[in-house]
Amino acid sequence: MPYSSISRIAIIGAGPSGIAAAKHLRAEEAFEKIDVFEQRYDVGGVWNLTPNTLSKKTPIPQLDPNYEVGKEALSEVRNVAAQASTGSDSSDRFETPMYDLLETNIPKQLMQYADQPFGDDLPLFPKHQSVLDYCKEYAEDVRPLIRFGCQVSEVRRVEEGGQDGSHQCGRWSVTVIIEASQKRQTYDYDAVVVASGHFSVPYIPSIKGLGAWSSSYPGSVMHSKAYRNPHIFTGKKVIVVGNSVSAADIGAQVGKVCKHPLLQSSRSESLFSSPDSVLWKEDISEIMEFLAPEQYDRGVRLADGRIEQNIDAMIFATGYFYSFPFLKIDPPVVTNGSRARDIYQQLFHIKYPTLAFPVLPQRVIPFPTAENQAAVIARVWSGRLTLPPKAEMEAWEKKMLEQRGDGKAMHILNFPEDADYLNMLYDWAASATPRQGHGKDETGMMGTRWDDRRRWMRSQFPAIKKAYAERGEDRFLVRTVEELGFDFEKWKDTQG
Ligand SMILES: Cc1cc2nc3c(=O)[nH]c(=O)nc-3n(C[C@H](O)[C@H](O)[C@H](O)COP(=O)(O)OP(=O)(O)OC[C@H]3O[C@@H](n4cnc5c(N)ncnc54)[C@H](O)[C@@H]3O)c2cc1C
Numbered sequence: 001m002p003y004s005s006i007s008r009i010a011i012i013g014a015g016p017s018g019i020a021a022a023k024h025l026r027a028e029e030a031f032e033k034i035d036v037f038e039q040r041y042d043v044g045g046v047w048n049l050t051p052n053t054l055s056k057k058t059p060i061p062q063l064d065p066n067y068e069v070g071k072e073a074l075s076e077v078r079n080v081a082a083q084a085s086t087g088s089d090s091s092d093r094f095e096t097p098m099y100d101l102l103e104t105n106i107p108k109q110l111m112q113y114a115d116q117p118f119g120d121d122l123p124l125f126p127k128h129q130s131v132l133d134y135c136k137e138y139a140e141d142v143r144p145l146i147r148f149g150c151q152v153s154e155v156r157r158v159e160e161g162g163q164d165g166s167h168q169c170g171r172w173s174v175t176v177i178i179e180a181s182q183k184r185q186t187y188d189y190d191a192v193v194v195a196s197g198h199f200s201v202p203y204i205p206s207i208k209g210l211g212a213w214s215s216s217y218p219g220s221v222m223h224s225k226a227y228r229n230p231h232i233f234t235g236k237k238v239i240v241v242g243n244s245v246s247a248a249d250i251g252a253q254v255g256k257v258c259k260h261p262l263l264q265s266s267r268s269e270s271l272f273s274s275p276d277s278v279l280w281k282e283d284i285s286e287i288m289e290f291l292a293p294e295q296y297d298r299g300v301r302l303a304d305g306r307i308e309q310n311i312d313a314m315i316f317a318t319g320y321f322y323s324f325p326f327l328k329i330d331p332p333v334v335t336n337g338s339r340a341r342d343i344y345q346q347l348f349h350i351k352y353p354t355l356a357f358p359v360l361p362q363r364v365i366p367f368p369t370a371e372n373q374a375a376v377i378a379r380v381w382s383g384r385l386t387l388p389p390k391a392e393m394e395a396w397e398k399k400m401l402e403q404r405g406d407g408k409a410m411h412i413l414n415f416p417e418d419a420d421y422l423n424m425l426y427d428w429a430a431s432a433t434p435r436q437g438h439g440k441d442e443t444g445m446m447g448t449r450w451d452d453r454r455r456w457m458r459s460q461f462p463a464i465k466k467a468y469a470e471r472g473e474d475r476f477l478v479r480t481v482e483e484l485g486f487d488f489e490k491w492k493d494t495q496g
Contacts, residue, residue: 009189009381010193012152020370020374021370023374050098060204065322099253103128105249107125108126110458111368116134123477124481124483124484151176158173172354192354198359202225203319212292220313222314224317237263262282263282263308284308339406348380356373361421364413372448467484
């Protein structure tokens with residue numbers, strides 16, 4: 001199908017990626033219809049803080065990429081709510097991993113969308129509520145396109161001419177459950193942006209004895225998705241499993257109140273540590289076995305043979321599966337959940353390029369990446385850019401597989417790969433055929449291109465975050481990296 005004949009587009013999700021897609025697709029002024037389906041009742045995706053009622057009931061271990069968080073627990077919760085005559089708030093059903101004390105891990109000047117700086121009055125690393133407000137402001141002009149309380153339950157391919165006569169001109173049939181009426185509706189679209197996020201389905205590894213251990217000590221094991229604040233860990237002996245930003249951040253919060261030292265278990269050395277962590281944290285090796293409750297008191301055996309006992313709580317900050325349970329195509333985009341398959345440039349489905357998947361890459365800066373991807377999607381689907389032939393896109397993925405292996409490394413773009421990717425997207429969008437009849441605005445809506453200063457800031461930000469944390473409560477007064485002593489011009493001089 002020629003991309004220039006795309007006129008009806010569905011976007012799944014009104015998180016930061018979905019709203020960026022809506023804005024750029026609308027700005028392209030080439031499409032008849034853009035519908036955004038959002039299962040919650042507001043924009044902002046993970047930045048909406050919710051209770052953790054369902055996430056707390058995640059199975060342990062959790063190895064199913066199609067697991068619907070709280071599916072079994074939901075009916076239980078609804079029964080309790082019905083008995084208490086309180087009803088249940090459906091927006092709470094879609095729980096997020098956001099927690100009370102979360103401050104961004106990215107300086108606001110890097111995290112922002114192209115044309116919307118975070119407020120001058122906000123600290124360098126804003127709190128989660130400020131990010132949610134920021135997303136709401138960004139989304140304001142596309143709100144009329146969003147259908148809230150609508151969960152996409154199925155996306156199916158409809159071949160030319162229709163399979164059953166009812167989808168004569170549709171390319172994708174999108175089925176939506178409307179929460180308020182519990183009715184299902186099916187609509188036809190030419191293209192679909194899958195902006196449903198990838199912080200929904202927790203991964204908890206299978207470790208010898210873990211299942212039995214967690215049943216013996218109910219409530220002692222949780223995934224970081226269910227973490228909300230450190231209070232319940234006061235005075236407790238805690239192990240945080242994982243080596244991610246979340247593991248470090250949650251560890252730093254829990255470390256303030258738990259019994260010292262907080263034990264942080266990972267296979268490799270932690271990339272993230274807070275300034276005073278030596279005082280309260282001990283890095284330990286990987287957990288190899290959860291020991292039988294009959295023989296040990298709440299014990300685990302580590303890779304180096306050490307046995308730790310009397311553990312009160314265990315937080316698995318072990319990440320999430322890629323999961324698109326509504327997407328019914330063959331072969332499936334997700335199999336074991338470690339990556340998305342048949343995807344070109346981390347964005348377009350190779351066999352069906354009318355499917356796009358924003359922000360699959362990890363370790364990138366999500367907002368500007370989503371925006372630059374959206375600028376490319378809009379131009380490809382309006383016909384101003386052309387994707388390479390299928391064989392070339394397949395060759396791209398094959399080469400990536402050879403270099404990175406068939407797993408999550410396919411989507412991990414560590415600096416400077418993330419910066420290069422962002423700028424590649426920008427240049428790709430900028431290379432589009434100019435729009436006719438738009439006067440000075442022939443280029444259309446663009447995203448962000450990182451100059452040397454932004455790349456430098458990106459390269460420095462673990463150190464920047466550390467210096468920021470060292471300010472203690474005064475950190476909220478810091479607005480710029482320069483106030484923390486980071487000076488781009490001086491740094492440039494040292495580079496010869
Ligand atoms: C703990 C934590 C801390 C983070 N900190 C930062 C940070 O400091 N800075 C930063 O830039 N990023 C951070 N991130 C990354 C964060 O994911 C991105 O900022 C951003 O939220 C990604 O946006 P998204 O739209 O792709 O996904 P999401 O935010 O997950 O939004 C997806 C949306 O799709 C909706 N949806 C899903 N499935 C369906 C369906 N079937 N039907 C309808 N709607 C659906 C969801 O309800 C949701 O609203 C953090 C993430 C986590 C988990």
